[in-house]
Ligand SMILES: Cc1cc2nc3c(=O)[nH]c(=O)nc-3n(C[C@H](O)[C@H](O)[C@H](O)COP(=O)(O)O)c2cc1C
């Protein structure tokens with residue numbers, strides 16, 4: 338993982354710990370409407386992929402245990418991890434691209450209702466992503482994968498040579514030399530692995546995305562509603578398809594790229610299709626980037642424009658994140674795929690305790706505040722969720738007091754201690770296990786290993802009732818906590 342060169346160490350603290358009475362008066366524990374859905378409190382567990390689905394994308398008992406554990410902390414809302422809207426193989430990521438997924442998702446919803454005594458509202462994040470391949474072995478790339486073109490022949494001065502001779506010549510060249518022979522996409526495929534972009538208009542299925550995606554998202558949302566969720570979060574953030582449409586790097590010439598009003602067109606069309614396909618008592622919102630944090634990427638002025646457009650269109654909530662792009666990801670090892678959280682923009686998304694002058698806590702607060710101000714100035718009351726580095730009551734309450742957001746998201750802190758909201762609400766904030774922002778969990782995510790937290794995954798391993806990773810070395814859910822008395 339990339340780290341800022343300043344390497345300043347930050348230590349998260351519990352901050353001011355409120356009494357039970359003070360917590361009861363706090364904004365954080367006051368209700369809020371998310372469109373048709375009422376949250377009992379303004380606490381929100383954002384989407385986190387725990388790598389517990391089957392290879393075919395079905396809910397497992399481990400998936401259910403994972404969400405039930407968060408639900409026992411009774412946050413206002415939980416957003417279930419990024420769930421694929423297509424019926425295509427995508428490894429152990431949850432899927433919702435066919436009716437056969439509804440049953441498992443319904444079990445998940447029931448488990449959350451039961452574990453939170455009906456208090457926690459449940460949303461599911463709907464995602465579309467484009468194809469990405471592993472970085473090839475250069476030998477195999479030149480032997481098999483690369484299509485030899487007239488361009489290569491011209492650049493090498495080998496117009497009439499046998500294809501095998503051209504392949505052998507390319508395989509013997511240095512990267513500097515290859516830069517003059519391969520096209521930029523070919524060079525990228527060699528160094529990082531092939532990756533589709535929304536701007537690959539020569540590919541018919543990419544050109545057709547605006548025709549295809551509204552229906553796919555709308556069908557997936559209806560399945561979520563049939564499974565019993567309270568709403569969906571359209572994933573318009575990070576490195577995925579919809580975020581790529583919003584990005585300043587989107588130069589499509591078909592009316593869906595270039596100017597900011599073109600880039601927001603498909604996200605609005607997807608929203609309209611989803612809204613029209615689900616009942617009015619079902620919430621529909623999105624998560625998108627307050628800043629892309631890449632060279633030439635969208636900035637907060639773009640995000641404020643999008644926020645107003647989403648609010649005007651009638652979204653029930655807006656949740657922000659930042660960064661997490663492929664554009665600056667680290668080169669993967671041979672046989673591995675590029676990962677969007679390995680470069681500076683990935684750091685912005687999940688900043689670690691070793692940081693720069695700005696520190697890892699609240700990097701998204703200022704831009705989210707600017708988005709919310711723009712939405713309010715335009716006359717909309719759409720609730721805004723801000724996430725990033727939140728780990729104690731004082732900080733969460735300040736975000737609400739300062740008008741940065743209406744709901745506070747906390748991903749890693751909730752993983753470290755799923756009961757942290759409940760402990761604070763009960764005046765027991767001193768018992769909170771505070772996240773150290775080491776990104777141990779994120780390292781597991783990157784390797785597609787079952788995500789756990791280093792603060793609890795070795796606890797009670799000798800207890801036969803504890804479910805563990807297949808190697809038996811880590812527990813899969815946080816230890817239980819029961820309020821005293
Ligand atoms: C293990 C892990 C998995 C994540 N998966 C998702 C995801 O599926 N969708 C998403 O929008 N963000 C995902 N995130 C990002 C978090 O939702 C959140 O934005 C980020 O961790 C920063 O918030 P925090 O400082 O409260 O952890 C993930 C984060 C972690 C640590």
Ligand code: SF4
Pocket residue numbers: 749750752753771772773774775776777778779789790791792
């Ligand atoms: S492993 Fe635990 S302590 Fe470390 S960053 Fe993740 S949630 Fe926080």
